[in-house]
Amino acid sequence: MYNFGIFVLVLTLIFFCIGEVIPPKGEDEYIGWFFANYFFTCTYFIALLISGRLKKKRDGLPLMILFLLIFLVSAYSLNRYFDVFAASASWFAATVILCAVNYLAFAYLRFLPVLVRLCMFFLLGLSFCCFLYMTVYIFPFSLYGMMGFFLLGIPLHAILPLLLCVYTIRVWRKNRQQRSSYDIAFFSGIGATVLLIVIYASLWRMTVLEINKQYVIDTSENGLPQWVNLVSKIPSGPVAQKVLVSDMGYTVPDNWGESNFFFGRSRSERVLHDPLVMIAATLGGTVFVPWEDRTHILDALYDHQADKELHLWSDEDLVTSHVQTATQIWPALRLGYTEKTISVKNEGEKDRFNQQEAIYRFQLPEGAVVSSLSLWINNREEKGILTTKAKADSAYTSIVGYERRDPSVVHWREGNMVAVRVFPVLAGEERQFKIGITAPLSLEHGQLVYRNVPFKGPSANGARERVDVQFETVPADLHYSAAFSREGRQTLVNAGGYRESWEVSLKDEGLAHQVFSNKGVTYIAAPYRKELGEADIKAVYLDINSAWTAAEVNKVCALLSNYRVWVAAGAELREMTAANSDELYKQLSAQRFSLFPFHKIADADKSLLITKSVMQSPGFDDLGNCTFTTELKQWLGASHHVMLFNLGGTLSPYLRTLKECRSFRYDQGEMSDLQALLERKRFPQDIENDQRVVIESADMVITAQAGTGGTTAPDHLQRLFAYNHIMHAMGPHLLTGGETADTLVAEAQEAHIVTPLSSLIVLETQADYDRFNIKDSNGNLKNAAIQHKGAVPEPHEWVLIIVAVLLLIGLKYRTVFSKRFNWING
Template identity: 55%
Template structure:
């Protein structure tokens, strides 16, 4: 206790503690300011640090025997904070990896604690010496890292001593040794703890480096193997790497080296503040383990684009790789309002997502950033409305061709720095929303409307939240309001929901991406929507089995398959010819090679089945198991695999595909949306029934009928006029799925666009591969890009109305009705005047 009282009676030491706290607060204040404004705060921090050093100097506390070591460490900690404040303006270090930042904080607290070591219990002292050993290693690393600028720091010290910040790691390293010698260094337990801190730190570095080397060697070996055979392979070398490496944190960092993590190779870019030359949206980081391991063991040698492809396929990183016209580094999603209307007896829902995004950079300088969101839609769902708030007013989107919308957005965003927003369809039924500009300390708001079918699962209808990838949702709030056209039966909901008035489900709190509600399916009710001499109605979908003479069965094997499933299938398939794709070769299964083929094929994390290698598509069946994290069709563009697939698709082939379980991969999902094959899914018993009966579900879709399999329903289109009893979402769902079916292989082969399909998308006001929604600031912008709104369309969908467009004869009936009402209302007055006359 005497030590504690003595420390707090020491005015120099107490002043140091207070000033250290002040410098820390000052450091945290300008976290979201511009570089120019940050420099002002740095000088304030630096001034306090220099002032405290001068007080130590002139008070004589730095002389030998004056107990100046502990106050000097307070000065070093202020100097460290000042160095990190300067780092914002002159980035010697990128943002520290989380583990390293935590380590530095613990070590800093440990330096302060050493002033009270005499009153600490022995176990606490040992922990303190252990941390001191770790600190010594950390600051030795930092000293070596900043060594190139240390000489410059010594030469330019006369400029307010700013460049001397380069000496901070060296000072910590030297004075850590001195602190160890001055603090019970002769006692063996403390020596052991100190050297244990150093030894364990070195051991961690060595183990990490060895693991890095193993991952790099594996990637390089696989990459080089297939790169040397490029002329003879269907798939690019990066894809074989992605299929055979083991995803883990070290592999991910090895792929992101230079793009995200600082390495010796991009040292000069880091110090000269050039930033990253890669199109990758992730905060750049400094991780000492990555720096050391990459310096000692190198990289995989893969091209930058190939590494990005692997990251997209294995780590669900497509959002980070999205093309950007402007940065979005400082954007934060602040609030999400989800409003949904559900029609249980039509198995249809309409959802509006109102999203607020803020540029958190509080600066006096203009800073325009681009907000990009990727929304993941259920299969068969379609975007049917878009709004952007401009100057506080909601402006509705206008539907146009994808080419016109993209041209307008790029021209305005890239050159004129004004207000557009655009929605584009993407492969795998995801859509991209872009909003520009989001200015410094400004919040923008947009609204997206999605028409979607409900999922029919085990006699229950499921509505799942439509989630998105976008600017950070840490701290994002969400309000949810779900209403039902008719009261649902046996309603099951997440705990976040409560019952509101009129039977609504409401929730309020932090944003969550994975909530859902479900209720009993009570069957479809015959309801109609009528527009433009067409009537849309729903009916239950029941599989219609057709004859299927199967002679060849192709097993699409990856590491989601079990050996038991494989053996069971071989027994089930009997005397049929069975094929397995291994290393781009189709091998027939025999008694002699059956085990070897499975072992080779099951090593692959995912599979891209080469349908073009099927010799007799009419009598062939492909059996697969889905895996979500795998390449998409877009990733395969310009490969020989894709060229062969396009030629095969152009022939109009239809193979039978059976899914044994799991969600279809992006590759197969896209082919399914294009109606490339006859599809079914189920377990082994269901497959046996189909094989025994020699039957398989037929494709029953045509130009007047589309199937939404997940919802278990058919939407029919018939000519005529009826009174609408259903929402306009029936037409929108029909149009989207009909367009996808009609485009079919052309969606992948980039065939000519059909004017009829473009007109169908325009009439239903939906986003498709051919059409996009766009919001521009002024009417003159629409005129300049020849973007015109259609008068004879459903317009933007809405929660409040059905959106029906009256037919010409309906307009006539409405006018006649209004005239009749007016006549009946004013008839007494007219009759009175006629009598007087």
């Protein structure tokens, strides 16, 4: 009977897993899979009754435990339809499985060594706590189970946790063999579990109190939204993260009643059931911070990337199924071009109304630009057409919102982020799109570094990816992760699961003299040489936050002994002196990040700001229309240019946006570089103009000058120049608003790039393009492509050109061909 029970258990697990792996076509399939499992459960119980093994003195306890485990699988299968428990947190699901395996092992207890037995009794105590929790959690439904047992016994699933608690005690009492060590191990399992709950609940309560306390403190005098002041001071970590998402992401007392036991599944799949969170929230409460503010906090602290894009349709069933990354790198030009072909799948129920919208957000490197877009329509790749942002947005919104047909669009977002939208993705089907990104390589300590372009969108946890990296010339001193394999001297390949972060690096051998010519303009890349100018520094400001150490502050203050030093503390700028430096550092370093108020600097053009940034912080756009941003925009409109020196690496999102808008003169380096700057009283000048742009990450300058010449560089040189020139020309107007010159729109169209003024769009038919007056301009660069040199025709264009040439030759020499044909036949 025990072997038969093991067979039935395996059978129920197979049916349970089939129902988990194969998406159901409708809600009724959930109940269908349940009845299959319930049939096996009833079959085994009837077999036990007939065999008489459940009678006294027949050693039926192992068989009863085995039956309860089969019953447990049936209960979880029923839970898919009657949503009592939300989807379990991973750690709890693993714990339940471990407890089940431990129950099975007690049938073989006498064959196992003492140390293993002690571990089993410890886990038995843990199991008792788990099922006791489930008994309490499900208690209201247990009453229905007791009263409704006659309904085919299905309601008895509600008392299963109670039965498991009772039989856990029986297993302990039967196998303890009057040994105190077994009792100690059993109660240690219970004690350890209770201790863990007490510690977690205490941390939860302290976190809730701290967040609520900080949220009610009036900090409105600095003009920032209340959530910004909160996020810079509240504790971080996994407990704080769960406190913030508790009532929306986890089952807690506030939303426990939302489960609809009798009328099918009503809870979102994204809500998790975590016993630690449920118990802690019951004992310690939840925060009263509005959910809108909490989404901003989660985005800033944990990179949750709260969706800032307006969804015209849902995306709850979408997943990223496959990613193909193809990268071409020109080491001698310090640039690369990447094409990401992404497949997105709708795993929802199949019906004609289940069509969803996929939105992906790509964080581009500094100075990078999107230069191509494709969408597969009817298994055919359709390339994007560049148009103004307003036209693209109008066309996409009209078609998706009302006509529900096939468009895709890519828009520029603040912080050099782009958003790609794809519609529709039908249930059970996949859509495929491709985005091309032209990006400079990062020059770091003599090495050129290429980093993967990450994206946020439908989950890519189970996605597969193939990566191909090609180098135009043989790279020197090439470094890459073990996941890559080298094919030849100029190619790297990797195939496997999707990886968000990876990089390759190679030795920088200097910029080669290469040019790209188009329409009488030649683009040339050259090394960036800082042009230093006089720096009449009257005051120095320190942007202090958690990234600074006390030693760094002391060293900087020693270098600034001849200057007045100010910091932003609260609503005012305070002077830092020897007497208050320790106090101010302690206060400011407690802030996780800083948003320096540039608009409060008195004499901006003669001021130096020294900063060190953290990556996780709000961006300019996150702040909304608060007093802080209003005053800062007014300050930016006056074209002030503070000298900013960055002691750290990457700038924060807030400072990165201001740098894109050319809001300050910029330099970066180590402490020794800062010291040299102060001693010489010289600072890099802004050398960008209509003929020259600077890409600092690549230590490169691209110039545009009249003339033609032999093209030796790819057209990406023009694309990089155009994007950075447009950003320079727009300057602070990018944030403050105002008129934009038509020449900038024309420049974006000529280079075929996505900017704050232009977008790429793919529509289903030519009639759609005509209706919205979207035209593919002739003579400009087209969608970039791997191994695309200049404005080379597409493959189908080559075919048309060859056919046309042959036709012209045939018409011109038809008389000659006719005579020769007649001579041969004669």
